[in-house]
Amino acid sequence: QKEVEQDPGPLSVPEGAIVSLNCTYSNSAFQYFMWYRQYSRKGPELLMYTYSSGNKEDGRFTAQVDKSSKYISLFIRDSQPSDSATYLCAMSLGGNQFYFGTGTSLTVIP
């Protein structure tokens, strides 16, 4: 079983839709949870960072961590064509080990 599971998609939504991206994980000791956005031929950009459980909101983006279910989500409200990218979830125990999902490819259609 992989440490982190993420549906690769692709996911295609119309502009203005609410997007829900999800990852599940197996290690209950993970404490740090991150979402990255990666445009084609670019390095990943850190979008959201959460320590432990709960919700975090930043503009149109909301990250949720449910440690009891070992499930994290990223919601994008009022999606825009510029949100079209690959979204990677990542988790860490702390220290030098990070575990990444395989990424979900999102296309927002104008």
Next chain:
Amino acid sequence: GAVVSQHPSRVICKSGTSVKIECRSLDFQATTMFWYRQFPKQSLMLMATSNEGSKATYEQGVEKDKFLINHASLTLSTLTVTSAHPEDSSFYICSAVWGLTNEQFFGPGTRLTVL
């Protein structure tokens, strides 16, 4: 967010030559830097973990003598692809970890093409 730079952004070289890629954390000191490789439409593949002043830790299957990593300071790590061959052509991305929060910030990547 914190900024990580990579240089060069793109390099084309002949087979057999060596290529050096620099990774710098511009506004913070990084406890750890990572080097990744990424093929088109694939996920990140961790190559090695680099800590300042110590030898890099390579992932299984990554040749230490081919991919030389030097972590000279808390803000600079370099990856040298020695005697590059066409199969080394790829997108190389570095990242740096800010120890206070364990956030990992990525560089913009370097596209290496070996002819």
